[in-house]
Amino acid sequence: MQEIPYTFNPEWLLNSFPEGIIALNSDQKILFVNPSAESLLGISKKDFVGKRCSHLIEVEGAEQKCLLERTLQTEEPLTQIESKCQNKQGEKLVLRSSTFMLKDEHDKSVGAVIQFRVISSERPAGETAPKNLLFDKVVGKNPRMLEIYNLIPGLARTKSTVLIEGESGTGKESIAHALHSNSPRREKPYVRVNCGALAEGILESELFGHVKGAYTGAISNKQGRFELAHEGTIFLDEIGDVSLSTQVKLLRVLQEEEFERVGDTKPIKVDVRVIAATNKDLKKAMDNGQFRQDLYYRLRVVPITLPPLRERRDDIPLLINHFMKVFNQEMEKNVEQVSPQTMSTLINYEYPGNIRELENIIEHALVLCNGNIILPEHLPRDIQIRKSDHVDRAISREHPLEAMERELIIQVLNQCNWNFKETSEKLRISRTTLWRKMKDYHIVK
Structure with missing residues (x-):
C-alpha cells in the first residue's frame, strides 16, 4: 500500500475515520456510510445507501428529529449535539454529533454530512455484551x-x-x-x-x-x-x-x-x-x-x-481510537478527539517501533492532554510536528474533514515542491480543483 501523500483518496480517508460518517443528498437519501458508522449503529450500508434517512439518528425530544434532515432544511451546521438512538442490536446509544453542508463547485448545497461518536451505550436489561474474543486485542481493517x-x-x-x-x-x-x-x-x-x-x-x-x-x-x-x-x-x-x-x-x-x-x-x-x-x-x-x-x-x-504499521496506515486512526479508549479508562479521562493536524502527523510518521510505539505515543499524549482533544503539542518531541496557523484552527473547529483534506494537500504540495501539475496527479484531481481547494483553504506558499 502506498503512503497517503502519494495517493490521497477522499473515500479512503472517510473509511479510515474512527468516527461514524453518514452523508445525504439534497433529496434526503443516504449517499455514503463509512465502516465505523456501520459498526457503531449495527447496520449494513447496503441496506441504507439510496434510502431516506428516516430518523437514523434521532434527538430525543426535538421537534425535528433527524439531525441530517434538520441541517438540510436550515442549511445551518450543528456542532457537538448529543443525541440518542438504538442500534440494530438493541443497544441504546448516546452520540455526540456534528453536521455540515455538502456544496458543489458553485457553492450550491447538494447534501449534508454527519460525523458522530458514541459517548455511552446501554444494553437491554438481561442482555450481556457478546464476547468477541478474536478482536479483543486485534484492531484494523487494512x-x-x-x-x-x-x-x-x-x-x-x-x-x-x-x-x-x-x-x-x-x-x-x-x-x-x-x-x-x-x-x-x-x-x-x-x-x-x-x-x-x-x-x-x-x-x-x-x-x-x-x-x-x-x-x-x-x-x-x-x-x-x-x-x-x-x-x-x-x-x-x-x-x-x-x-x-x-x-x-x-x-x-x-x-x-x-x-x-x-x-x-x-x-x-x-x-x-x-x-x-x-x-x-x-x-x-x-x-x-x-x-x-x-x-x-x-x-x-x-x-x-504481519506488515509493519507504515504499510497499513489506513489502520492508524482505528488504532488511535482503540488506544484512546484504553488509556481513557486507565487514567479516568475523557479525551474524545484527535485534532486533524495531529492525525495527519500520526498518519505520516514512520513508526520504527510499529503498533507498540503508537500505543506509547497515545499514552504520552493522554498524560499531557488536560482537555478532550489531542493537539500536536501533546505528542512526544521527537515526532516532527507541523505547526498550525489561524486558518488551520478555524477550519478544524467548523469542518474537521476539510481540515484533514487541507493538511494532506499541503503535504503533497511540499512533496512535489509546489509543482501543481504533479500535485494534482498524485491527488488524482484536476488542476482546476486543486487551485479551487487552495483558494478555499487559504493555502499559500
Missing part, C-alpha cells in the same frame, strides 16, 4: 490484516503449528493470543516464553524443567513451560534467538510430543499447541547455519506475516 483476521477462526480450531513473522511491535503476541482464545483450548493454559530474554542454559530449564541436582542450584524438581502448557498453547516469542542445541529438543517435542527434564532420562508426554514468533529472517539464519532447516519447516506449517 486488506492485508483482514486476510489474517479471516484466517484466524479456522486456524484456531486446529492444532497446526503457526509461525508469526514481523518486525518488533507489529502485534505478533496479539495474533497468538487470538488463536488461543478462539480455540478449543481456550479454557486451558496459555504460556508465553520470551526465548530471547533468557540465556541458553536457563532457557532449556525454563522450557523443559529440571530434576533436583541437575546442576548447581537445582535444589528441587521444577516443571518446565511445556508441562505447564499441557492441553493448552505455548507461545515461543523470539524463536530466532534459540541456540542450536535447544532447537534439537524443540524439534523432538514437535515431532514426538515428548521431552525429558534437564538431568533426567524419563520421557514426559505432552499435548501442546505451539505458536512461534520472530522478528528475524529465519531463512537467512538457516542459510548461515544458525537455525535448523527441519525445525524451520516444522514451525512454519502455517506462516503468518
